[in-house]
Amino acid sequence: DDGEILSRVETNVVPAEVRDWLAMTFSRASSSCPVKKVHKEKPKFRSVANAIRAGIMVDKIYRRICCSTGFKVPTKVAAHMKDINEWSFDVFKLNEVSEGHALKFIGHELLQRYDFINKFKINLQKLDHFLTRLEQGYSKYHNPYHNLIHAADVTQTAHHVIHSSGLTTWFSDLEVFSAIVASLIHDFEHTGTTNTFHINTSSDTALLYNDKAVLENHHLSSTFRMMKDDEVNLLSNLKKDDYRELRANMIEIVLSTDMSLHFQQIKTVKHSLNVQETIDKTKALSLIVHCSDISHPAKDWELHHKWTELLMEEFFRQGDQEEQLSLPVSPLCDRRNTLVAESQIGFIDFIVDPSLQVLGDMADRFVYLMNHSDRNVSSTSACNSVSTQPSTTSSTPQSVLNFETTRTTTRAWEACLVINKQKWKERSANGLFAPTACSFQFHRSITFNVCLLLFNLFLTKVLTFVLFNLIACLHQFYCLFTLALLFVSYTWFYLELLNF
Structure with a gap:
């Protein structure tokens, strides 16, 4: 269970504060109830070669649709979008060249590339309004980290996987569509x-949802209430059965981003990979989105470092x-x-690395x-799950694949x-506990203190000048008084x- 996993986090290696954070954030006694739904299986290709050909076909469809949708993509944005399939895609640069609309362009791009606009008859005007309202919602509280850039990054990362x-x-198609939309709104x-902050402060939101996720x-809830407005309902043309399945998928995927369910989620997938059990496809998509949500420590250093700065500032504001x-x-x-450096090392060792290992497996x-498929897929493969073969090796944190795979x-x-x-590790050894510009407020306080120091110096000089002149005047007055006397x-x- 969660306690057994966290018991391996030794305090002589990981500071107590980091261990407390891991325990508070990534464990919880209760679990969410799975959403029941009816699945429809899509015919599967039998080789990776077919998958590659399918990818080429998607790119061709994407280029054709781009010429007909009428959605204008600035030249700089289009140039940057060429790297959208890369793991360390620079979403900060995209947000810069798109003038603060990274989420809107990521959403349009991926829905076009997968041909979902055509397949699910998405009204382009409604889609544009939907993405605009999403960006407004993500900007509501001016968060340093949990904002539209983060949503765009998670969506692009899920697409990459x-x-x-x-x-x-x-x-x-409906399952992938569910994952993309869930990533956009997560x-x-x-x-x-x-x-935890909402629960401790008894916020209206915590009271509404009874302290659960x-x-x-x-x-x-906010997303689906927003889509009750027909102008922003990009799902308005879905068939009723498709809408119910998509909504059920989205609910399960987004609820699985609750970090307190992390260890249980990883344990469930690892267990399914090690024994002869089934892996529900929605649980697989949930793992993909969850791993995408915590993936920034596995991106290029420049991106990871910037994300860390923003996340720590958001934490500090809560503090x-x-x-x-x-x-x-x-x-x-x-x-x-x-201790920022130590927290990131612990985050990588006990959360990110094991999660991505399971995702890759x-x-x-x-x-x-x-x-x-000819040898390994049984007659039950028509259902919405995949039957795995038992592993001949013991479960380890590094891999859960058997020797045949x-x-x-x-x-x-x-x-x-x-x-x-x-x-x-180098930063920790050198005493660099916090990233450069880790706290905006800290820098504001430095600026204030510098200004205060300069003001004090200026005031001191002014007072010294006045006093000096006053003394000079008194000296002159004394001389005149003496002469007069x-x-x-x-x-x-x-x-x-x-x-006389």
């Missing part, structure tokens, strides 16, 4: 504070609120003594079964994890002599 591994041939109207429920409310400051939320198993998917994150972890004395003495 599905696209690069060839899983588009395993999932149905943090809609995020308040910039954690579920507070923010995740809010993201979903400031907790201090103002006389609440205990949550782990990693105290801007005065948080799951993708490898799906591809393996597609390539050996070879790695077929690209794991671009592995090299980045090694590099980023090493850089944090001498003049009066000599005059009186002279008059006395004359009288």
Whole structure:
């Protein structure tokens, strides 16, 4: 269980504060109830070669649709979008060249590339209004981290995993569509504070959802309430059965981004890969989106470092609120003594790396079964799950594949994890606990103190100048007074002599 996993986090290796944060954020006693639904299986390709041909076909469809949709993409945005299939896609650069509309362009791009606009008869005007309202919701609280850039990054990362591994041939169009839309809305109207903060402050949102997946429920509810407005309902042309399945998929995917369910989610998938059990496709998509949500430590250092700065600032802002409310400051939320480098090392070792290992193993198993469907897929494969073969090796944190399964998917994150972890170790050894510009408020306080110091120096010089001149004036007055006194004395003495 969660306690057994966290018990392996030794305090002599990981600081107590980091261990407390891991326990508070990524574990919870209760679990969410799965959503029941009826699945429809899509015919599967039997080889990776067919998957590659399918990808080429998608690109051709995308180019054809781009010429007919009328959606104008600026030249700089189009040029940057050429790298959308890359693991370390620079979403910050996209947001810059799109003038703050990274989410809108990512949404349009992916829905066009997968031909979902045509397949699900999405009205382009409604789609544009939907994405605009999403961006407004993500900007509602001006969060440093949980904003539209993060949503665009998670959506692009989920696309990379599905696209690069060839899983588009395993999932149905509706399932992939569910994952893309769920990624777009997964943090809609995020308040910039954690579920624990909402519970501890008895916020209206926590009371509404009875302290269960507070923010995740809010993201979903707010999105579907928003789509009750027909002008922004991009799902208005879906068939009723398709809409019900998509909604059920989205609910399960977004609720699975609740970090307190992390260990249970990873354990469930690992267990399914090690024994002869089934892996529900929606649970597989949930794992993909969840891993995409926590993937920034596995991106290029420049991207990871920037994401860390933004996340720590958001944590610190929550810590400031907790201090103002006389609440205990949550782990990693105290801007005065948080060990940033150590927190990222612990995050990589105990959360990100094991999760991505399971994700890669799951993708490898799906591809393996597609390539050996004649031998390995039983007659029950028509249902919406894949039957896995029992592993002949014991479960380890590194891999859950059996010896017959070879790695077929690209794991671009592995090299980045090694590099980023090493850089944090170097920073920790050098005493660089916080990233450059980690706290905007900290820098504002520095600026204020510098200005105050300069003002004090200026005031000191002014007072010194005034005092010096005052002393000079007093000295001159003393000299004149002395001369006048001498003049009066000599005059009186002279008059006395004359009288004598």
